[in-house]
Amino acid sequence: MNKKLSINDIANELHVAKSTVSFILNGKAKEKRITDELAEKVLKFCEEKGYKPNQLAKSLSTGKTKMICLMVEKISDYFFSHIAFHLEALAYKNGYKIIYCSTENDPEKTRELINLLRARYVDGYIITPPVGIEAEIKGLINDNLPVVLFDRYLPNVSTDYVGLDNYKGTFDGVEYLVETHAKKIALVTLDSDQSQMTERHAGYIAALKKHRLKPVILKVPFANDTETNARQCIQFIKDNPGIDAIVFATNYLALSGIKAINELGLNIPGDISVIAFDDHDVFNIYNPSISAISQPLDEMAKQLFKTLLDKLENRVRLKDVSRIIIQPDLILRGSTK
Amino acid sequence: MNKKLSINDIANELHVAKSTVSFILNGKAKEKRITDELAEKVLKFCEEKGYKPNQLAKSLSTGKTKMICLMVEKISDYFFSHIAFHLEALAYKNGYKIIYCSTENDPEKTRELINLLRARYVDGYIITPPVGIEAEIKGLINDNLPVVLFDRYLPNVSTDYVGLDNYKGTFDGVEYLVETHAKKIALVTLDSDQSQMTERHAGYIAALKKHRLKPVILKVPFANDTETNARQCIQFIKDNPGIDAIVFATNYLALSGIKAINELGLNIPGDISVIAFDDHDVFNIYNPSISAISQPLDEMAKQLFKTLLDKLENRVRLKDVSRIIIQPDLILRGSTK
DNA sequence: CTGAAAGCGCTTACAG
DNA sequence: CTGAAAGCGCTTACAG
Numbered sequence: 021m022n023k024k025l026s027i028n029d030i031a032n033e034l035h036v037a038k039s040t041v042s043f044i045l046n047g048k049a050k051e052k053r054i055t056d057e058l059a060e061k062v063l064k065f066c067e068e069k070g071y072k073p074n075q076l077a078k079s080l081s082t083g084k085t086k087m088i089c090l091m092v093e094k095i096s097d098y099f100f101s102h103i104a105f106h107l108e109a110l111a112y113k114n115g116y117k118i119i120y121c122s123t124e125n126d127p128e129k130t131r132e133l134i135n136l137l138r139a140r141y142v143d144g145y146i147i148t149p150p151v152g153i154e155a156e157i158k159g160l161i162n163d164n165l166p167v168v169l170f171d172r173y174l175p176n177v178s179t180d181y182v183g184l185d186n187y188k189g190t191f192d193g194v195e196y197l198v199e200t201h202a203k204k205i206a207l208v209t210l211d212s213d214q215s216q217m218t219e220r221h222a223g224y225i226a227a228l229k230k231h232r233l234k235p236v237i238l239k240v241p242f243a244n245d246t247e248t249n250a251r252q253c254i255q256f257i258k259d260n261p262g263i264d265a266i267v268f269a270t271n272y273l274a275l276s277g278i279k280a281i282n283e284l285g286l287n288i289p290g291d292i293s294v295i296a297f298d299d300h301d302v303f304n305i306y307n308p309s310i311s312a313i314s315q316p317l318d319e320m321a322k323q324l325f326k327t328l329l330d331k332l333e334n335r336v337r338l339k340d341v342s343r344i345i346i347q348p349d350l351i352l353r354g355s356t357k
Numbered sequence: 358m359n360k361k362l363s364i365n366d367i368a369n370e371l372h373v374a375k376s377t378v379s380f381i382l383n384g385k386a387k388e389k390r391i392t393d394e395l396a397e398k399v400l401k402f403c404e405e406k407g408y409k410p411n412q413l414a415k416s417l418s419t420g421k422t423k424m425i426c427l428m429v430e431k432i433s434d435y436f437f438s439h440i441a442f443h444l445e446a447l448a449y450k451n452g453y454k455i456i457y458c459s460t461e462n463d464p465e466k467t468r469e470l471i472n473l474l475r476a477r478y479v480d481g482y483i484i485t486p487p488v489g490i491e492a493e494i495k496g497l498i499n500d501n502l503p504v505v506l507f508d509r510y511l512p513n514v515s516t517d518y519v520g521l522d523n524y525k526g527t528f529d530g531v532e533y534l535v536e537t538h539a540k541k542i543a544l545v546t547l548d549s550d551q552s553q554m555t556e557r558h559a560g561y562i563a564a565l566k567k568h569r570l571k572p573v574i575l576k577v578p579f580a581n582d583t584e585t586n587a588r589q590c591i592q593f594i595k596d597n598p599g600i601d602a603i604v605f606a607t608n609y610l611a612l613s614g615i616k617a618i619n620e621l622g623l624n625i626p627g628d629i630s631v632i633a634f635d636d637h638d639v640f641n642i643y644n645p646s647i648s649a650i651s652q653p654l655d656e657m658a659k660q661l662f663k664t665l666l667d668k669l670e671n672r673v674r675l676k677d678v679s680r681i682i683i684q685p686d687l688i689l690r691g692s693t694k
Numbered sequence: 695c696t697g698a699a700a701g702c703g704c705t706t707a708c709a710g
Numbered sequence: 711c712t713g714a715a716a717g718c719g720c721t722t723a724c725a726g
Contacts, residue, residue, distance in 0.1 A: 026719055037697040042721060053695050072476040076422065077719030080413045080702050087456075094442060101438035105431060108459055112470075117456050117477065119424075122445055133449075139409040140454065246642060279642040302639045305583060305616040363703055374713040379705060390711050414703030417718050 025071045034065060045073065079141065088328065089137045090120045091130070091147040098271060098300050099171075099315065100148070106321030107146070114329060116143075125242065127152030134160065144328050149174050151213050164338055166331035170324055172215040173343075180331070182324045182344045186216050186297075189313040189348040190223035193267050193295045196350060198231050200357040202265035202293055208253060208277055209269035211239040220269045220297060236260050246276050253280035257292075265293040265356075271300040274310060278355075294355040308354030320346055362408045371402060382410065416478065425665065426474045427457045428467070428484040429508075435608065435637055436508075436652065437485070443658030444483070451666060453480075462579065464489030471497065481665050486511050488550050501675055503668035507661055509552040510680075517668070519661045519681045523553050523634075526650040526685040527560035530604050530632045533687060535568050537694040539602035539630055545590060545614055546606035548576040557606045557634060573597050583613050590617035594629075602630040602693075608637040611647060615692075631692040645691030657683055 027045075031038035041062055043052045049059040065071075079085040090107060092100040104120060111118050119142060123130040127150050134156045137145070144166040149157060157177050160167050168180040190207070197205050207224045210217055221237075228235050238256040240249050253276060257263055266281075268274035274296030281292055288294055288308055296303065296312045303310035323344045330336040364382075368375035378399055380389045386396040402408075416422045427444060429437040441457060448455050456479060460467040467490045474482070481503040486494060494514050497504050505517040527544070534542050544561045547554055558574075565572050575593040577586050590613060594600055603618075605611035611633030618629055625631055625645055633640065636651035660681045667673040 027721095028719075038720085039698085039722075040696060043696095046721085055695075058695090072472070074417075074719050075477050076413060076417045077702090078721080080411075080417050080704085080719080081721045083702080085413065095432075095445065096438040096442035101433040101441075104438075104457070105433035105459060108432065108457070112458070112473070117458075117473070119454050119456055120441070120445070121449070121454075122442060135409065136449070136454070140412045246638065250642070275639060275642045279644070282644045301583065302612055302637075305587070305612045307616070307619045307644070361703095364705095365703075375704085376706075376714085377712060380712095383705085392711075395711090411703050414718090415705080417703080417720085418705045420718080 024074070025069055027073065030062070030066060030069075030071060034062060036062070083141070084143055085141050086115055087117045087119055087140070087142045088144045088146065088332075089142045090118050091123055091133060091137075091145065092120070093125055093148050093150075093171075094122045095120050096122075099298055099317070102317045103170075103321050103324070106318050107325055110321065110325040114325075116332075123148070123150050123153075125150045131156050144168070144332050146170060146324055146328060148172060149177075161338075166328055166338065168324055168328045168331075170320070172217075175215070178341055180327045180342050182320060182327060183216065183346070184315050184320070185345045185347050186219035187223035187226070189297060189350075190220045190267055190269075191227045192223075192348070192350050193297075193313050194224055194227035195231075196352070196356065197265040197267070197293055197295065198227070198233070200265075200293065203233070204236060204260070204262045205233060205265040205267065206236040206238065206256070206260065206263045207267050207269065208238045208240070208256070208273050210242050210273070212242055217269060224267060236263060240273070246272070246279075249273060249276035250279045250283070253277045254284060257281070257284060257286075263292060265295075268294070268296045271296050271298040271303070271312070274312075275300075275302075278306075278310070288355050289357050293357055295350075299351060303353065306355075311353045311356040312351045314349040314351050316346060316349065361411070362406055364410065367399070367403060367406070367408060371399060373399070420478070422478050422480055423452055424454045424456055424477070424479045425481045425483065425669075426479045427455050428460055428470060428474075428482065429457070430462055430485050430487075431459045432457050433459075436635055436654070439654045440507075440658050440661070443655050444662055447658065447662040451662075453669075460485070460487050460490075462487045468493050475502075481505070481669050483507060483661055483665060485509060486514075498675075503665055503675065505661055505665045505668075507657070509554075512552070515678055517664045517679050519657060519664060520553065520683065521652050521657070522682045522684050523556035524560035524563070526634060526687075527557045527604055527606075528564045529560075529685070529687050530634075530650050531561055531564035532568075533689070533693065534602040534604070534630055534632065535564070535570070537602075537630065540570070541573060541597070541599045542570060542602040542604065543573040543575065543593070543597065543600045544604050544606065545575045545577070545593070545610050547579050547610070549579055554606060561604060573600060577610070583609070583616075586610060586613035587616045587620070590614045591621060594618070594621060594623075600629060602632075605631070605633045608633050608635040608640070608649070611649075612637075612639075615643075615647070625692050626694050630694055632687075636688060640690065643692075648690045648693040649688045651686040651688050653683060653686065 027038050027041050031041050044059045044062045121133045130150055130153045146168050148171040154174050154177050161179055170182045173181045240252050268277050286292055296310055299312040299314035303312055364375050364378050368378050381396045381399045458470050464487050467487055471493045483505050485508040486506055491511050491514050507519045510518045577589050605614050623629055633647055633649045636649040640647035640649055
């Protein structure tokens with residue numbers, strides 16, 4: 021239980037002012053015209069003693085905590101936990117720590133979380149916003165806190181955004197299915213107003229229109245469990261005979277849907293081709309392996325962090341808003357012809 | 358950009374001393390014999406103004422940050438991201454925030470992470486320790502910081518631990534396979550010294566011994582990717598003709614292994630029964646669905662957090678170490694007879 | 695080039 | 711019952 025060393029202790033032991041120590045430690049020795057000799061001596065002493073400045077004290081006086089908040093829909097989801105992993109590496113490399121929290125798409129919960137994090141004075145926010153949280157996000161922006169939205173945006177909120185070209189994802193997916201001679205291409209999606217979902221829907225509709233095909237759509241409630249989704253898919257397929265391809269708007273919908281198709285005794289891709297939006301590492305080992313519209317996770321995380329860091333380090337003015345749209349990859353596997 | 362209210366502002370506006378405000382806000386009004394009237398007035402004022410105490414300042418003077426560090430092997434893994442989700446709910450309910458980080462099983466990286474978090478003065482640690490980090494964990498304990506290990510423990514470190522009865526998991530799994538008349542039961546596991554892996558191995562061996570069967574074991578390197586694991590499984594099954602059941606020591610090994618079995622044209626469970634250690638939500642929708650030795654995630658998270666909280670709130674003395682062993686559930690699905 | 699001093703926003707003995 | 715004051719460990723004008 022060695023007592024923690026403070027900057028005072030160091031100043032005393034070395035008989036210099038603590039301001040001098042502080043300047044040296046923060047790389048302002050040159051600027052403050054402190055002799056190299058002294059700087060060297062102080063640095064060496066700190067090194068030897070294993071001195072680590074108290075971040076709390078530092079934060080209190082600078083107003084910067086070097087912490088960022090990652091607020092996702094649900095940290096245990098495949099997509100979000102992978103984004104979290106990639107962001108972590110980038111954050112730590114740049115001296116930031118990440119506090120995560122899950123909104124579970126509940127605006128009320130999200131509001132509380134934002135309030136809690138504000139009291140912690142985190143420096144910036146990366147958020148997948150639920151609909152209904154516009155005012156709080158604007159509140160953050162008004163207080164000059166950098167906010168980057170991702171995965172989905174809020175039409176009325178002007179702030180940085182990093183997301184996928186969802187429209188192109190489903191559009192290309194459908195076009196590929198058309199090329200393989202599918203005639204009745206269904207979409208199974210969530211009943212959701214979120215931008216990424218409406219974009220996926222729009223891409224599907226547009227591609228069908230281009231090829232003069234008719235939409236066949238199942239929308240399931242967000243809160244459904246896997247089993248319920250499977251049941252609804254079975255009913256949907258029965259109700260719409262002749263479906264020969266299905267685009268699933270999320271990876272978990274695809275897994276339920278495949279279960280449904282299996283239970284109906286239909287063959288993939290013989291009877292029905294399948295494409296899932298958002299890749300998943302089990303898709304590769306599934307039998308048959310599942311074709312997917314993939315979101316480049318590391319690229320997304322990279323852009324997200326860069327966008328936030330540019331604001332945090334004042335390389336970009338707060339008011340200058342960027343929208344980064346990442347292109348999806350259509351990965352063809354065994355579930356399509 | 359409304360200026361943040363401080364306790365000083367409140368004291369001034371209400372013409373009371375800031376210590377009084379502080380006492381009231383911290384529920385010490387009674388104790389300090391402050392009139393209900395005054396307390397009421399202050400509370401109401403703070404409520405109206407939306408005053409949120411600055412956590413940084415609070416932390417600096419109390420020495421408590423109300424933050425805990427969750428250090429797992431990899432935040433994007435199914436098991437860890439789900440534990441993270443459950444822990445989050447418990448932490449927030451109790452006023453704590455969580456900083457996560459991934460060790461990637463690298464002692465060097467873990468060492469750095471611990472140092473970084475120490476400079477942040479987090480109040481407690483929940484860690485899945487890589488082998489080789491004993492000294493640093495002891496360092497935390499010596500400085501009276503509560504540490505709860507989970508998933509695996511370090512034999513030489515005496516601290517709280519929450520983990521699964523891994524031995525029982527594989528033991529019961531093997532016994533069930535024996536009951537279904539399997540004669541040549543293989544184990545596919547990681548080449549790892551971690552306690553959870555050696556326990557799973559031991560349970561397998563013990564059950565075989567009891568039934569006078571011979572072990573057939575494949576150990577794959579930790580760093581392998583899915584594809585490589587599948588290749589090695591194929592070779593392993595070819596090299597050991599007559600395997601009629603396989604226990605996989607992790608869920609991802611199971612997924613690779615199933616791919617291998619499929620590629621060999623063997624039927625599950627007709628030719629080979631399969632049990633996976635650690636459930637995964639795709640197991641349920643796989644075809645056939647996969648039997649699993651399941652770790653109760655929410656129970657585990659609950660015990661983990663309770664153990665840590667008991668220490669943080671001084672309900673249990675730091676020196677009193679607990680070991681909580683959670684019982685696995687054997688979930689039988691389509692991949693076993 | 696260096697030092698004394700104020701300040702960040704809290705908590706908590708201590709005195710009255 | 712309440713208030714003035716010191717302290718947590720830093721940063722940063724300011725003076726010399």
